[in-house]
Amino acid sequence: MDRSLLITILTIVGFMAVSQGIIAYLILLERKIAAWVQDRIGPNRVGPLGLLQPIADGLKFLFKEEVFPTNVDRLLFVLAPSIAMITALLAAAVVPFGPTSVPPSTEYQFVIAPGTDIGILFTFAVGSLAVYGIILGGWASNNKYSFLGALRSSAQLISYEIPMGLSVVGVVLYAGSLNLERIVQQQVEGGWNVVFQPLAFLLFLTAVFAECNRLPFDLPEAEQELVGGYHTEYSAMKFALFFLGEYMHMITTSLMLTVVFWGGWYFPGISTPTSHVAVKFIVFIAKVVAFIVFYMLIRWTIPRFRFDQLMSMAWKVLIPLAIANLVCVMVVREFELSHWLLPPLSIALIVGAGVVSFRWPAAPQRRMPASLEPVAR
Amino acid sequence: MPIKTEDVKWIETPKLGVLDHLYLPAILEGLKTTVFGHMLTPNITVQYPEVQAKMPPNYRGVHRLNRDEEGRVKCVACYMCSTACPAHCIDIVAAPSPWPDREKYPETFVLDELRCIYCGMCEEACPVDAIELTTLHVLTGLSREEMMFDKEKLLSVFDQTVKDGTDPIRTSAGRLGPASEQPKQAPVPGQPGAQP
Missing domain, CATH: 1.20.5 (Single alpha-helices involved in coiled-coils or other helix-helix interfaces)
Incomplete structure (x- = not known):
């Protein structure tokens, strides 16, 4: 072999x-x-x-009764969690989970498919297929709450895919490649992308929260509104598969954040290209764990968005900002200006967005029925 | 009664500044509260079966029947508690008292702890402070019969609480009856019902 x-x-x-x-x-x-x-x-x-505790939880999931409600579409009902899990695992195939080096090298590469030249594209393409699992699950459940959750999910994921892709384009422009190993290598030579493109990092981070269905964007499964959202009717291992898929997605996106914006295994002063592979690995994992913990902290910090707020955030804030950021990066790259111009530009864009939002005429108040209007005195 | 118009206060949404429109400072502030305000501060969980929470002394838990100084049951079988009881959970059978200082005493005194709603009205109704609600709140049993506390059981609750030093505070007693002993020392301020 x-x-x-x-x-x-x-x-x-x-x-x-x-x-x-x-x-x-x-x-x-x-x-x-x-x-x-x-x-x-x-x-x-x-x-x-x-x-x-995890072992007890796992055993419980395995031995629980597999409930098939009467009116579900059996094929799709079983297929949906499988799709959610498969896509989440596939998306992780090209993302490094440890130190890597650019393709012609003899070292062991901590990635399942090393040297994939369409790395980022593949992750985005396959990762966003996960929405099919959610939509099919919601549809096959034959339950209005599940279906509402699925509909929300499709709108949300399609909206947030755009700022996510646009924010990474700036990084790709600098690396000159979609290959994730090359993006890490570029950061080893030129410094972390988060330093030069903080706005892109913020946009990516926000979009990733929405992609993972994590709070504050967990509208597809908002338990206070939709019972359980798309997985209302799921039980036992089928529910566990949805759950595993979601957490796998979280791991993948944390890996992506580390690789694309935080220099992968590279940490100036601690983990340099000459360091031992174990040091590089520990630095990499530490960054990933930090992101995962950050996800969990945000969950208990920011309350859930309303659905219209969610949509207006994507289309009125994130996408225009992502385009503006991309234009800035393109201008700097095209005219070969110093890349130290990028951080001030990013900060200017963030502050500018705040000022525009501040000066923008307020949206008309929601009208109350005349009987409830405050009486003028 | 409808709310008067002048009592109605309309609160307007506060105006947001530029910093608020950036969202990020607010998120950082929130994270600070999450991490330093809660996550890293000591938690308040009581490991229940091993550690039991200390209830305030006016907690209304399992009843006890008090003993007087000679160890006799204090109750004079006046039926005031069972009359006051909204759940009808107290069943008393009175008999002529074997002691010269009172007319009657309870031959049986059965209190259904499952039926009781722990309102404390029996305690308030008692003229001789014979029945009191203690801080005991862990009450389990395997049958309904077991939860019918008779006189001996209720007296044993008294012995237990006296031994543990968890005497309840009398919330309301009014004047003590003739069968009740007089307080030894001057009434302690803050302990109502101790005056003669």
Whole structure:
């Protein structure tokens, strides 16, 4: 058997096994952080410090009854969670999860498919297919809450795909490649992208929250409004697959944030190109974990957006800002100006957006029925 | 009664400044509250079965029947508690008292803890401060019969609470009856009902 094929297979097996375990423990971490933020302790009964809780949860999911409500479309009902999981796993195939180097190298590459020249494009394309899982799930459930959740999800994901793609284009312009390893290499040589394009990072971060259906953008499953959203009718392992898919998405996007904006394994002074591979790996994982924890903290900080606010945020704020940012990057790149011009430009754009929003005439107030209007005195 | 027009106060949405329109400072402020205001501060969970919360002394939990100084039941079987009880959970059978200082005493005194709504009216009605609600709140049993607390059980609750030093505060007692002992010391301020 070809040696590189063997390595790829081993990487896939290792990545799958480890990522599923990590997801199980991410759920524990999420519950723990939720508890700490609410001045509680969190799960601490199963095993020392509650460390066996994920295993108990997993067993519960496996042995629960598989409920098929009477009027569901059986084929699509089973297909939907599988699609959600498959797309989430596929999207992770090209994203580095450790130190990498540019293609002609003999080192081990911490990525399932090294040297994919359409890396970013592939992740976006496959990752956004996850919405099919949600739509099919909502449709096949034959339940109005599920369907409403699915509809919201489709509108949300399509809207936020645009600023997400546009914000990365600036980075791609500088790296001159869609290949994620090359993007890391460019940052090793030229410094982290977040320093030069903070606005792009902010836009990407916001869009990623929406893509992952995380609070404050978790409208597809807003439990106070839609029972459970698209997974209302799902139980047992089918529900667990949706859940795993969602957390896998979270991991993938954290990897993407690290690779595209925070220099991957590169950390000036600690992890340089001459460092040992273990140091690089630890630095990389630390960045990813920081992002995941940040996701969970934001969840308990910002309340959920209303649906019209969500849409106006994407179309009136994020997309214009992303285009303006892209134009700035293009101008700087085209006329070969110093790339130190980029951070002030980004900050100017952010402040400018605030000023425009401040000066903009307020939207007309919602009209109350005449009987409820305050009486003029 | 309708609200008067002058009592109605209309609150307008506060005007947002440029900084508020940027959103980011507000988000950072919120994260600060999340992390330093809550996540890193000590949590308030009580590990229940191992650690039991200390209830305030006026908590209304399981009842007890008080004993007087000679260890006799204080109750004079006047039926005031069972009359006051809105849940009709107290069942008393009176008998002539074997002691010279009172006419009657309860031959049986059965209180259905499952029926009780823990309102504390029995405690307020009692003229001799014989029945009191304690801070005990963990009440379990395997059958309905087990939860019918009789005189011995209620007296044992008294012994238990006296031993644990968790005597309840009398919320309302009024004047003490003739069968009740007089307070030893001057009434402590803040403890109503201790005056003779």
